[in-house]
Amino acid sequence: MAVRLPDSNDAARSDLAPPRKDDGTLAKVTLLGPSLAAVSGVSTHLNQLIHSDLRAKFDLHHFQVGSEGRNEGFVGKCLRMLISPLSLASHLLEHRSSIVHINSSLVQKSYWRDTVYLLTAKVLRRKVVFQVHGGALPEEFFGGHRLLTEMLRWVLRQPDVVVLLASCELSAYRRFLPRARLTVIANAVDTEGLGQERPVRSRNAPLRVVYIGRLADGKGIPDIVDAVRILRDRGVTVMLSIAGSGPLEQELRKLVSMAGLGDRVSFVGAVFGSAKDRLWLQSDVFAFPTLREGLPYAILESMAAGAVPVTTRVGAIPDVAINKIHGLFVSPHDPGAVADAIQWLDSHRDELEAMSVAGRHRIDECYTVPRLAGDFARLYEQVLGFSPEADRALPGSTAL
Secondary structure (H helix, E strand, O other): OOOOOOOOOOOHHHHHOOEEOOOOOOOOEEEEEEOOOOOOOHHHHHHHHHHHOOHHHOOOEEEEOOOOOOOHHHHOOOOOOOHHHHHHHHHHHHHHHOOOEEEEEEEEHHHHHHHOOOEEEHHHEEEEEEEEEEEEEEHHHHHHHHHHHHHHHHHOOOOOEEEEEEEEHHHHHHHHHHOOOOOEOOOOOOOOOOOOOOOOOEEEEEEEEEEEOOOOOOOOHHHHHHHHHHHHOOOOOOOEEEOOOOOOHHHHHHHHHHHOOOOOOOEEEEOHHHHHHHHHHOOOEEEOOOOOOOOOOHHHHHHHHEEEEEOOOOOOOHOOOOOOEEEEEOOOHHHHHHHHHHHHHHHHHHHHHHHHHHHHHHHHHEEEHHHHHHHHHHHHHHHHOOOOOOOOOOOOOOOH
């Protein structure tokens, strides 16, 4: 079944009476994921749900998994891994949770850890929402190993529903699990700080290009630096700000130095909160020639702020942005294509402004936190059997 992306009316359709248990209390949901203070996409997602209108309909509790935000040595980590299934069981029994919402990804570490949590929840007869935040596609995950691949099929049949981020993921999971209960619910972005008026700048000023995110392999950041060098050699001046930290930082600084781009490329470090919002709003273009993604928050944030993305057709990015309407798509591993796209935007300022406006409208209409909360409210209601429309497709999803 085709995926219908969310629209601006979806949040309004979730205004049903909150589902309550027999004793009159709100149904309880335990959300599994990293520390709420961690800097990660999943932590952002959890915070959005916990502080959204969803808490008016469900009693939400967080159960921390993983090592982020913990001060522990090797022995402590091993002990935590051994007892964490028992800790989860104790949590579910204490809070009498009806739903366990596991936030995972198809990477080896997360898969094996979260499979144990999934089985723990099913042994206790809890409803399980298993949300996949990127990683490998299921057909590729075990590299063709037949036994492990069959085990993955069995594991993914255990949740009451598997939540995905992108239509391309839905197609892959449908091929892998034709009869599984799958749905797509897109990420959202808090637009409060990004909805401010953008600074007025001269049309003749150099384009301000930005990269915001982790400085790591797979994001295409060296290609962005090389694109700035190519543009300089063509006589086109752009100013690039690289915001973030990570293992690639020293290599990137060396690339900038060797190319003689110190006057055009600046490293501003990790940015958060209002400082991050200001950087987005001051930028014209978001360069993001990434190789693999689910639904990156950076794309949503850039479009919400009006920074036009130059990016690749990976993950859910084509679900969010339409080429030449909201941004420009380029091929991965192609700095020349990145340079061409930025140069085209530089020489077509009216089109750049139109894309900026269209991107902001797209996020306001489809990718807000109220829409996200409404989608999960309906999903939880369906899983619990409370929804009067339990056999209908969820907004932004395929039918269960």
